[in-house]
Amino acid sequence: MADQLDPEQTGAEGYAVGSSEFDASGFDRLTSSGASDIERAAEAALRPRSLDDFVGQRVVRDQLSLVLDAAKGRGAAPDHVLLSGPPGLGKTTLAMIIAAELGVSLRVTSGPAIQHAGDLAAVLSSLDEGEVLFIDEIHRLARPAEELLYVAMEDFRVDVVVGKGAGASAIPLSLPRFTAVGATTRAGLLPAPLRDRFGFTGHLDFYEATDLVRVVTRSAGLLGVDIEPEAASEIASRSRGTPRIANRLLRRVRDWAQVRGDGKLNLAAARAALEVYEVDPRGLDRLDRAVLTALCTRFGGGPVGLSTLAITVGEEPETVETVAEPFLVREGLMGRTPRGRVATLETWRHLGLVPPADTTT
Ligand SMILES: Nc1ncnc2c1ncn2[C@@H]1O[C@H](COP(=O)(O)OP(=O)(O)OP(=O)(O)O)[C@@H](O)[C@H]1O
Numbered sequence: 001m002a003d004q005l006d007p008e009q010t011g012a013e014g015y016a017v018g019s020s021e022f023d024a025s026g027f028d029r030l031t032s033s034g035a036s037d038i039e040r041a042a043e044a045a046l047r048p049r050s051l052d053d054f055v056g057q058r059v060v061r062d063q064l065s066l067v068l069d070a071a072k073g074r075g076a077a078p079d080h081v082l083l084s085g086p087p088g089l090g091k092t093t094l095a096m097i098i099a100a101e102l103g104v105s106l107r108v109t110s111g112p113a114i115q116h117a118g119d120l121a122a123v124l125s126s127l128d129e130g131e132v133l134f135i136d137e138i139h140r141l142a143r144p145a146e147e148l149l150y151v152a153m154e155d156f157r158v159d160v161v162v163g164k165g166a167g168a169s170a171i172p173l174s175l176p177r178f179t180a181v182g183a184t185t186r187a188g189l190l191p192a193p194l195r196d197r198f199g200f201t202g203h204l205d206f207y208e209a210t211d212l213v214r215v216v217t218r219s220a221g222l223l224g225v226d227i228e229p230e231a232a233s234e235i236a237s238r239s240r241g242t243p244r245i246a247n248r249l250l251r252r253v254r255d256w257a258q259v260r261g262d263g264k265l266n267l268a269a270a271r272a273a274l275e276v277y278e279v280d281p282r283g284l285d286r287l288d289r290a291v292l293t294a295l296c297t298r299f300g301g302g303p304v305g306l307s308t309l310a311i312t313v314g315e316e317p318e319t320v321e322t323v324a325e326p327f328l329v330r331e332g333l334m335g336r337t338p339r340g341r342v343a344t345l346e347t348w349r350h351l352g353l354v355p356p357a358d359t360t361t
């Protein structure tokens, strides 16, 4: 259920089995922001280990460093922290950094890995003073576990129920002062009482291209390869604002340079590699283009419901909603209205199609 994890350790990610919905096979596309198990191992080597190493997200970084410094100053565990944002932006990385900065170990579990409240009670009661408990995909916790977590987070106590029926009684068990770090790709699904128990919520947003250039350059250094600045920019601008994708594209460009190029990571290699992998200049991949094409050609630009759209392209609605949509909406390539998803002028243009006369935005 929960694995002990030394935050200084490279390699193992400490992921509980079945800990992330993003392990699903539908996520093997080059620009999907989710990661497979194999990829998680490759990522571990590139993970920043300290707040200073963590590129971009200045606001969250500043806020978090205040929370951590204050706690360290008081010699006490900090408030519980909630991290929200699309896949691949650094939630797990930050959780590991929090433990490392506090100099404590990190326990890792996840909403889907906890089947029963008793599972969570077992994890909680085995925590040591000051430890960080990372709960990934916290919006997927089962209801009874969630209720147990409220009490644990607020009062540092779990009630162990002994016996059944009328004779059952609850024996309170006190817990050490721990810090819960929750991560979610869907903050909107968290019930308010749970959200309220986090003293600090950091929302991670897509990265600016300049920050991604730093991510790519830093990762190239760790991989021991030289990359020309133009190549780093090219990769950054096609990475959908997501460090995980930037690192993945970097590895593919490195492969291309090694196999088909002269080993140099330059602009020509970056362009050629990304063409092979069908990542377009704005970072859209086949699924994105399929969604947009269906929206325009099958549904005349919408509005169309998300699940209808997802079925049309043969994907799970959740994949389309968490992986494709946030980026497309941010890029102005898709609009959300109360009646469904709509194409924008930009969508038609990007696909090289002629918009209907009444398309205004
Ligand atoms: N700010 C950053 N600076 C440098 N690298 C980063 C940064 N954020 C993320 N990365 C890189 O991106 C990869 C993915 O990050 P991470 O696993 O923390 O994402 P996540 O938000 O937990 O995603 P998911 O929702 O899928 O669990 C990491 O391996 C790390 O190397």
Ligand SMILES: [Mg+2]
Pocket: 091, 092, 093, 136, 183
């Ligand atoms: Mg994660």
